[in-house]
Amino acid sequence: MEVSRHWRLNKQRYSLVGEVCPHCEHKLFPPRDICPDCGEDARDLFEFSGKGSVYSFTTVSQAPAGFEESVPYTVAIVQLDEGPLVTAQLTDLGDKPVEIGTPVEMVTRKLRSDGDQGMLIYGYKFRPAFAA
Amino acid sequence: MALNRPSEDDVVVAGVGMTPVGEYWDISLRELALRSITEARQGAPTLRPQALFVANMLAASLSAQAHLGTLIADFAGLRGIEAVAIEAAGASGGAAIRQAFLALKSGSVESVLVVGIEKVTDKVGPLVDSALATGTDADYEGIQGITPTTQAAMLMRRYLHEHNAPDDALSGFSINAHTNAVTNPNAMFRRAIGLKQYHNAPMISDPVNMFDAAPLADGAASILLTRRELLSNNSQHPCIRIAASALTTSTLAIHDRPDPLNFRAAKQSVENSLNMAGIGIEQIDFFELHDQFSILAALSLEAAGFAERGKGWKLAQNGDIQLQGEIPISTFGGSKARGDIGGATGVFQAIEVVRQLQGEAQENQVPNAQIGMSQCLGGMGSTVATHIFASDG
Ligand SMILES: [Zn+2]
Numbered sequence: 001m002e003v004s005r006h007w008r009l010n011k012q013r014y015s016l017v018g019e020v021c022p023h024c025e026h027k028l029f030p031p032r033d034i035c036p037d038c039g040e041d042a043r044d045l046f047e048f049s050g051k052g053s054v055y056s057f058t059t060v061s062q063a064p065a066g067f068e069e070s071v072p073y074t075v076a077i078v079q080l081d082e083g084p085l086v087t088a089q090l091t092d093l094g095d096k097p098v099e100i101g102t103p104v105e106m107v108t109r110k111l112r113s114d115g116d117q118g119m120l121i122y123g124y125k126f127r128p129a130f131a132a
Numbered sequence: 133m134a135l136n137r138p139s140e141d142d143v144v145v146a147g148v149g150m151t152p153v154g155e156y157w158d159i160s161l162r163e164l165a166l167r168s169i170t171e172a173r174q175g176a177p178t179l180r181p182q183a184l185f186v187a188n189m190l191a192a193s194l195s196a197q198a199h200l201g202t203l204i205a206d207f208a209g210l211r212g213i214e215a216v217a218i219e220a221a222g223a224s225g226g227a228a229i230r231q232a233f234l235a236l237k238s239g240s241v242e243s244v245l246v247v248g249i250e251k252v253t254d255k256v257g258p259l260v261d262s263a264l265a266t267g268t269d270a271d272y273e274g275i276q277g278i279t280p281t282t283q284a285a286m287l288m289r290r291y292l293h294e295h296n297a298p299d300d301a302l303s304g305f306s307i308n309a310h311t312n313a314v315t316n317p318n319a320m321f322r323r324a325i326g327l328k329q330y331h332n333a334p335m336i337s338d339p340v341n342m343f344d345a346a347p348l349a350d351g352a353a354s355i356l357l358t359r360r361e362l363l364s365n366n367s368q369h370p371c372i373r374i375a376a377s378a379l380t381t382s383t384l385a386i387h388d389r390p391d392p393l394n395f396r397a398a399k400q401s402v403e404n405s406l407n408m409a410g411i412g413i414e415q416i417d418f419f420e421l422h423d424q425f426s427i428l429a430a431l432s433l434e435a436a437g438f439a440e441r442g443k444g445w446k447l448a449q450n451g452d453i454q455l456q457g458e459i460p461i462s463t464f465g466g467s468k469a470r471g472d473i474g475g476a477t478g479v480f481q482a483i484e485v486v487r488q489l490q491g492e493a494q495e496n497q498v499p500n501a502q503i504g505m506s507q508c509l510g511g512m513g514s515t516v517a518t519h520i521f522a523s524d525g
Contacts (some may be wrong), residue, residue: 009271030272036388055392056293058285058337060277064262067277075282077290077387085387087273100293111275123275 002114006121013123014108018084020046029084050106051129052080057090057098066112078104078126092127105129135375135503136410138524140361142373143236145521146243147175148483150353152318153471161195161251162207164352169208169247172354175369179358181245183235184208184215187228188248189475193263194255204247214241221267222280222424223510224248225353225478226379226517232357233377233519243358248476251350260348264474267511269385281345283386283512284425285337291393291427292339295442299339302426303330304448305461306343306468309423312455313465315495320349320471344426346472353479355486369490375411375503376520378404384514395513398435402507405518411503413437416520418460418488418498420481420506424467428509433461435513436505460498463488478508478517489523 011017018029021042026035028042035042057076060067067073074090076098090098091109104126111123149171156164165186173179184205192198201215220227225248232244252260261281265274268283292301307326313319325343333341360373382397383389389396406413413436421436423429430444438459439447452458464470464484473480485504487493493501507518 012272036383056286056290058282058289058340060279060282060337062261062279062281062336063258063277064265064274064279065258066262068258070277073277075276075278075286077286077392085389085392087276087278087385087387089276100290112277121275 003119006114016048016050016106016124018046018048020044027082027084029080029086048080048082052078052104052126054098054100054102054104055079055085056100066114074098076126089125090127091125094128096128103129133411133415135415135522138360138373140359141237142360143233143357144360144363145355145372145486146179146358146363147172147356148354148486150318150480150483151351153320153349153351153473155253156251156350157253161191161197161249162203164251164350165204165247165249166208168352168354169245172245172356176356176363178364179243179356181210181243181356182213182241183244184210184213184247185228185231185244186215186217186247186249187224187475187479188217188250189219189221189224189267190250190252190263193266194252194260200249204249219475220515220517221510222422222474222477223508223515223517224475225480226506226508226519227478227515229355229478229482229519230377230379230517233374236357236359242362243356245354245356246479247352247354248473248479249352250474250476252348252474253350273385280424280511281337281340284345284427285340287386287392287431287512288339288344288425288427291430294393297445300327300330301445302344302430302448303327304445304453305423305426305429306330308448308453309462309466309468312463312496313469316464316470319465319469320347321465321469340425346424346467348474349471351471351473351476351480353476353483355479355482371524372486372489372521373524374519375522376405376408378408379515379517380404381515382513384511386512393431395431395435395516397516398432398507398509398513401516401518402436405505405520409520416459416503416505417501418463418504420463420485420504421461422467422477422507422509423462424472424509426468428512429461431513432507432509455496455498463493463496463498478506481506481508482519482521485521489521
C-alpha cells in the first residue's frame with residue numbers, strides 16, 4: 001500500500017529522525033540499524049538539527065513521473081552539521097544563487113502527489129539559511 | 133607480473149552477437165533478443181546452451197514484462213533449459229556474465245548464453261525517467277524527484293569544484309566517444325563532434341549537458357560462454373577467455389557514502405579482477421568503462437588506478453584515452469555514442485572487448501590488444517561488475 005509506505009517514514013520525512021551509534025557515536029541518516037562504521041547495532045534515535053550546507057546541487061528540468069508540475073526544481077546533496085549527507089530539494093531560493101557551501105535549513109513541504117488517489121506526500125526540503 | 137596461463141577449465145567465448153543500438157519500433161523485446169542470440173549461436177552451432185541469463189533493467193517498468201528468463205528461452209527455441217533474469221540496474225549485463233562465469237566454474241553447467249536486452253522506446257518522457265529512478269534509493273532519493281541524471285550532475289559539479297577543473301574539463305570523453313563511433317556500424321550516433329559543439333550543447337541538468345549524457349535506446353547483445361575443454365578446436369577465431377570476473381557493491385544512495393567522489397566499489401572490483409588475473413593495472417591494454425555520463429568515465433578511471441584522484445579528466449584532454457593512446461576507452465563509442473542500452477550495457481562491452489582481442493575491430497582496432505577490461509556500473513557505482521578478457525595469442 002502506497003499510504004503505509006509513506007506513513008512509516010513520517011519521522012524521517014517530518015523531523016529528520018535518524019540514529020546514533022552507541023558504540024562509536026556515528027550519526028546516521030537515514031536510520032539503518034547497523035552502524036556502517038563499526039558494524040554494531042545502532043538503534044538509538046537521534047533527531048538532527050536540520051542545519052547544514054550545500055554539498056552539491058543541480059536543476060531538474062526533465063522530471064520523472066509525479067514531479068512534472070514542479071519543474072524546474074533544484075535538488076541538492078546537503079551535508080548536515082552533524083555529518084551525514086542527505087539528498088533533498090531546495091526551496092524558497094529567492095534571487096541569490098545557490099552555491100556549494102550555501103548554509104541551508106530544513107523545512108517541510110509537499111514533495112509530490114501520488115498515484116490515482118492524488119495523495120499528497122510531504123517531507124523535508126531545505127532552504128537557504130542566513131545568519132540571524 | 134604475468135597473466136595466469138590458459139587452462140582447461142577457463143571460461144571462454146564461443147560466440148557473440150549484437151544488434152545495432154537504436155529505436156526499434158517494428159519489433160518486440162523478444163524478437164530483438166533473438167536477433168542477437170541467433171548471431172551468437174552461429175559461433176558454435178553444435179553447442180546448445182544449458183543455461184540462459186538475461187540481463188535487463190527496465191522491462192518490468194516500461195514493457196510491463198518481467199520473467200524474461202523463461203520468455204526468451206522459450207522464444208529462442210531453448211524451452212526447458214535453466215533460465216533466469218539478472219537485475220542490477222546498469223550493471224545487469226556485467227552481473228549476468230559474472231553469474232555465467234560462476235556457473236561454468238562450478239561445473240554445474242557446460243554452456244551459458246548471456247543475453248543483454250533493453251527495449252525502452254515504447255515509452256517516452258517522465259515514465260522513462262521514473263523507470264530509471266527505480267535504480268536509486270526510492271525512499272530517500274527517488275522521493276525527492278531525482279533520476280540518474282540528477283545524481284550525475286551533482287557528482288560532476290562537486291568534482292569540478294573540488295578539483296578546480298574548468299567547466300569543459302570532461303568534454304574530451306564525449307569527443308573521444310563520438311570519434312570512435314563514426315566507424316562503428318552498430319553505434320547510434322556516428323558523427324564526430326568537437327569542442328565547439330560541446331560548448332553549444334543544451335544543458336540537461338547543470339552542469340551535465342547533452343554531450344555529457346548518453347542517449348538511452350534499444351538494443352540486444354548475446355555472448356555464448358563455455359569451458360575451454362568443451363570447445364571444439366576448429367573455430368576460425370583466436371580463443372578469448374575470461375581471465376577475471378568480479379562484482380562488488382557500495383551504497384545504493386550516493387549520500388550514504390562518506391566521499392561520493394570515491395567509487396570504492398569500482399576500486400575494489402578492479403583490484404579483485406587484477407588479483408584474479410595475476411596482473412597489474414599497467415598490463416590492461418584498453419578499458420571499456422561505463423560512460424553513461426562523462427563524470428562516470430573520470431571517476432571510473434580514477435577508481436581503477438589509471439589516474440590519481442582529480443586527474444581522470446586529464447587523460448581525456450591529452451589523448452591518452454584515444455585508440456592509439458595509453459589507455460583507450462569507449463573504443464566503439466561507449467554508452468555516449470554507441471548508445472546507452474541500460475541493463476544490456478555489460479554484454480555490449482564484453483563483445484566489444486572480444487572483437488578487439490580477436491583483432492576484428494577494423495578501423496576501431498586498438499593496436500596489439502591482448503588484455504582488455506570491461507566494467508559496468510549500476511547507478512553511480514553502487515554495483516560494479518568488472519571483467520578481464522585475454523586472448524591466447
Ligand atoms: Zn558505530
